[in-house]
Amino acid sequence: MVDKSLExxxxxHRACGGCGAAxxxxxxxxxxxxxxxxVSSTGCMEVFSTPYPxxxxxxxxxxxxxxxxxxxxxxxxxxxxxxxxxEKVVIMGGDGATFDIGMICISGAFExxxxxxxxxxxxxxxxxxxIQRSGATPYDxxxxxxxxxxxxxxxxxxxxxxxxxxxxxxxxYVATASVAYPADLMQKVEKAINTKGPCYLQVHAPxxxxxxxxxxxTIAIAKLAIETGLWVNFEMxxxxxxxxxxxxxxxxxxxxxxxxxxxxxFKPKRQDAEIAAIQAIADRNAEKYGIDIKxxxx
Amino acid sequence: xxxxxxxxxxxxxxxxxxxxxxxxxxxITPQTHIVEALADYVADCKLDADYITVENxxxxxxxxxxxxxxxxxxxxxTTSQGLxxxxxxxxxxxxxRLPIIMSxxxxxxxxxxxxxxxxxxSISLRDSGWLQFYAEDNQEATDMHIIAYKVAEDHSVLLxxxxxFDGFILSHTYExxxxxxxxxxxxxxxKFTPYEKLDAEDPISFGMYATPExxxxxxxxxxxxAKRAADVYRKAxxxxxxxxxxxxxxxxxxxxxxxxxxxxxxxxxxxGTIKDAIDEMRDAGKKVGLVxxxxxxxxxxxxxxxxxxxxxxxxxxDKNISLGSKGAVALExxxxxxxxTIPVLxxxxxxxxxDVRKRDIAxxxxxxxxxxxxxxxxxxxxxx
Numbered sequence: 001m002v003d004k005s006l007e008x009x010x011x012x013h014r015a016c017g018g019c020g021a022a023x024x025x026x027x028x029x030x031x032x033x034x035x036x037x038x039v040s041s042t043g044c045m046e047v048f049s050t051p052y053p054x055x056x057x058x059x060x061x062x063x064x065x066x067x068x069x070x071x072x073x074x075x076x077x078x079x080x081x082x083x084x085x086x087e088k089v090v091i092m093g094g095d096g097a098t099f100d101i102g103m104i105c106i107s108g109a110f111e112x113x114x115x116x117x118x119x120x121x122x123x124x125x126x127x128x129x130x131i132q133r134s135g136a137t138p139y140d141x142x143x144x145x146x147x148x149x150x151x152x153x154x155x156x157x158x159x160x161x162x163x164x165x166x167x168x169x170x171x172x173y174v175a176t177a178s179v180a181y182p183a184d185l186m187q188k189v190e191k192a193i194n195t196k197g198p199c200y201l202q203v204h205a206p207x208x209x210x211x212x213x214x215x216x217x218t219i220a221i222a223k224l225a226i227e228t229g230l231w232v233n234f235e236m237x238x239x240x241x242x243x244x245x246x247x248x249x250x251x252x253x254x255x256x257x258x259x260x261x262x263x264x265x266f267k268p269k270r271q272d273a274e275i276a277a278i279q280a281i282a283d284r285n286a287e288k289y290g291i292d293i294k295x296x297x298x
Numbered sequence: 299x300x301x302x303x304x305x306x307x308x309x310x311x312x313x314x315x316x317x318x319x320x321x322x323x324x325x326i327t328p329q330t331h332i333v334e335a336l337a338d339y340v341a342d343c344k345l346d347a348d349y350i351t352v353e354n355x356x357x358x359x360x361x362x363x364x365x366x367x368x369x370x371x372x373x374x375x376t377t378s379q380g381l382x383x384x385x386x387x388x389x390x391x392x393x394x395r396l397p398i399i400m401s402x403x404x405x406x407x408x409x410x411x412x413x414x415x416x417x418x419x420s421i422s423l424r425d426s427g428w429l430q431f432y433a434e435d436n437q438e439a440t441d442m443h444i445i446a447y448k449v450a451e452d453h454s455v456l457l458x459x460x461x462x463f464d465g466f467i468l469s470h471t472y473e474x475x476x477x478x479x480x481x482x483x484x485x486x487x488x489k490f491t492p493y494e495k496l497d498a499e500d501p502i503s504f505g506m507y508a509t510p511e512x513x514x515x516x517x518x519x520x521x522x523x524a525k526r527a528a529d530v531y532r533k534a535x536x537x538x539x540x541x542x543x544x545x546x547x548x549x550x551x552x553x554x555x556x557x558x559x560x561x562x563x564x565x566x567x568x569x570g571t572i573k574d575a576i577d578e579m580r581d582a583g584k585k586v587g588l589v590x591x592x593x594x595x596x597x598x599x600x601x602x603x604x605x606x607x608x609x610x611x612x613x614x615x616d617k618n619i620s621l622g623s624k625g626a627v628a629l630e631x632x633x634x635x636x637x638x639t640i641p642v643l644x645x646x647x648x649x650x651x652x653d654v655r656k657r658d659i660a661x662x663x664x665x666x667x668x669x670x671x672x673x674x675x676x677x678x679x680x681x682x
Contacts (some may be wrong), residue, residue, distance in 0.1 A: 051507060060496040060502060060503075062367050063506065064363050065390055071357035074360075077364075078369065079320050083319070106355075145429060275401075284476070
C-alpha cells in the first residue's frame with residue numbers, strides 16, 4: 001500500500017487558484033508514492049511547476065519536449081530495468097500532448113509494452129498557449145482557435161476517444177478519473193502503477209481560466225461533468241469495461257451553463273438544436289457504459 | 299585484431315564493446331547495417347543492452363534522453379532525414395547535458411530525395427551543442443566511438459557527440475580494421491558514472507524551463523563545455539594513442555603541409571582521395587597540402603589559422619551548402635583566417651553522392667591557383 005498522506009507535489013507552484021491539473025498532479029503522486037519517476041511533456045503543468053530554480057516535484061522529474069514524453073519514459077524504464085531498479089515510471093501529459101502531438105510516440109510506446117503509467121490530465125484544450133482547441137476539446141466548446149461566431153458554434157467535432165485507442169493497443173489497464181473523486185483517482189493510480197505493462201489514466205481536470213468559471217467551482221463543475229454523463233469514470237481491464245461510476249443523470253445544460261466556453265449556446269439566444277446534440281453525446285455515453293441508475297417508480 | 303569487415307559492422311562491434319545499456323534506433327539507409335548488427339548481438343546475448351525498437355527517429359533520441367538521464371550509457375545511430383526529424387531532440391539532449399553517442403552515416407537531405415553521401419545532415423546541426431567528429435576511414439570511425447564516449451562522459455564536458463562517417467563510402471565498404479578486443483576497450487573506457495541522474499533516493503528535476511533571467515547563462519555553460527571539450531578530446535585521444543598506438547589527438551590533421559603553397563581544407567572520407575592526389579601533384583612539383591578537420595565541434599580555429607598561416611591560398615572543399623551563403627566549413631575557415639591576406643576559396647562538391655576523384659582535386663587546385671573559386675564544382679553543362 002502506498003502512503004497516501006505524503007505530499008509529493010509541493011505548494012508554492014504557479015498554477016491558477018482552482019487549477020484542476022495542479023490538483024491532479026497532487027493526487028496522482030499521492031497514489032503513486034515516493035518510489036516514482038515522473039516524465040512530463042511540455043505544457044501548463046510543466047511550466048507552472050518548474051520555473052528554474054524552483055520545482056514543485058519532490059520525486060525525480062524530467063521534462064524533455066512536447067511530443068516525446070512516452071519515448072523518454074520508454075528510455076527511463078529500459079534504463080531502470082537494466083540497472084535492476086524498482087522505481088515506477090509515471091508520465092504526466094496534457095491533452096494536447098496526449099491526443100495530438102504525442103500520439104505517434106504514445107502508440108509506439110504502448111505497442112512495445114513498456115512498464116509505465118501514462119496519465120493524461122485532460123483540461124480539454126491547449127491552455128498553456130492560450131486556450132486553443134485540441135483533439136480532446138468537446139463538441140461546441142468555444143476556444144481561441146474554434147471560436148463561436150456568427151456562423152459557428154465553436155469546436156466542430158466531439159472528443160477523440162483516447163481510452164479506446166489505447167485499449168486497442170492491448171493496454172492491460174485503461175481508466176478515466178476526475179479530480180472531483182480524489183479517492184477513486186488515487187486508487188486508480190495505485191492500481192495502474194502496480195499493473196505490469198503500459199497503463200493509461202485520463203483525468204478530467206477543469207481549467208477555470210480556459211473554460212471560464214470561478215476557481216472555487218472546479219470540483220462542482222468536474223462533478224457535474226460526471227453527473228450529466230459528459231464525462232464517464234470507468235476502468236477497462238484487458239480491453240473490457242470492468243467498473244463504471246453510475247449516476248442519476250442530470251440534463252447536460254446544467255453543466256454547460258456553468259462555463260463561458262459554452263455561453264454562446266444560451267446567449268444571445270438559446271440554441272436548442274446544439275444543446276440537444278450535446279445531450280445526445282451524453283446519452284450515447286450513458287448507453288455505451290451503462291451509467292444510468294434506474295430510480296424505482298414511486 | 300585485424301579484421302576485413304564492412305564499416306557498419308566494425309562500428310557495431312566496437313559500440314557493443316563500449317557496453318551501452320540502452321540502444322534505441324530507427325532504420326534508415328545507410329545506417330541500417332549498424333543497428334541490425336547490434337540487434338543480432340542483443341538477440342545472441344553478446345550485448346547486455348535493452349534495445350528499444352522505436353516508431354521513428356524522434357523517439358529514438360528521446361528514449362536515449364530518458365535512459366541517459368536515468369543513468370545508463372546509451373547509443374543511437376541515424377542519418378539525413380532521420381537526423382532532421384530529431385532536430386528538436388538534438389538541442390534538448392545537449393541542453394540537458396546528456397552524454398549520448400550517435401553515429402551519423404552522413405547522407406544528403408531532400409528534396410530531391412537522395413540516399414547518397416554528403417555532409418549536409420550533421421553540418422545542419424552544427425549549432426545544436428553536439429560535438430562533431432568526422433572520420434576519414436573505417437579504422438578511425440571505429441576508434442572514434444570509443445574516444446567519443448570518453449569525451450562525452452567526462453564531467454567537465456557532459457555533451458552528446460555525433461561520430462560522423464560518410465554513408466556508403468565508409469559504412470558499406472570493406473576495409474581492414476584493427477578491432478580492439480573487449481578487455482582493451484574496458485581498460486580505456488570505464489563504467490559510466492553519471493554526474494547526476496533520476497533517482498528516487500535523491501530526487502532532482504531535469505529539463506525545467508528558464509526565464510530570461512537564467513536562460514542566457516545556460517547557453518553560456520553549454521558553449522563553455524563545448525570549448526572545454528577540445529582539451530578533453532586531446533587528452534582522451536593521447537591516452538588512446540599511448541595504449542593502442544593510433545594517434546587522433548589533433549583536432550586537425552596536417553598532410554604534407556610543411557611548405558605547401560596551396561592548402562586544401564576538407565572533412566571525411568574525401569581526404570583519402572585528396573591525399574593520393576596531393577602525392578601525385580607533389581611528384582609533379584606542385585606544393586600542395588591538406589588540412590583535414592577531424593573535430594568540427596568544437597571548431598579548431600586556432601589550429602587551422604596556424605596550419606594555414608604560411609600558405610598562398612586555401613581551397614575549402616565543402617560537402618554541404620548553407621544555401622544562399624557558402625559552404626559551412628568555408629565560412630568557419632574564413633572566420634579563422636580573418637585579418638590575414640591569404641585568399642580562402644570554397645568549392646561545393648560531391649553533393650548527393652556525386653563521385654569526387656583525384657582528377658577533380660587536381661582540377662580544383664588548378665582553379666585555386668588561378669584565383670577561381672567560390673563555386674559549385676563539376677556542374678552538369680545543361681544548368682550553366
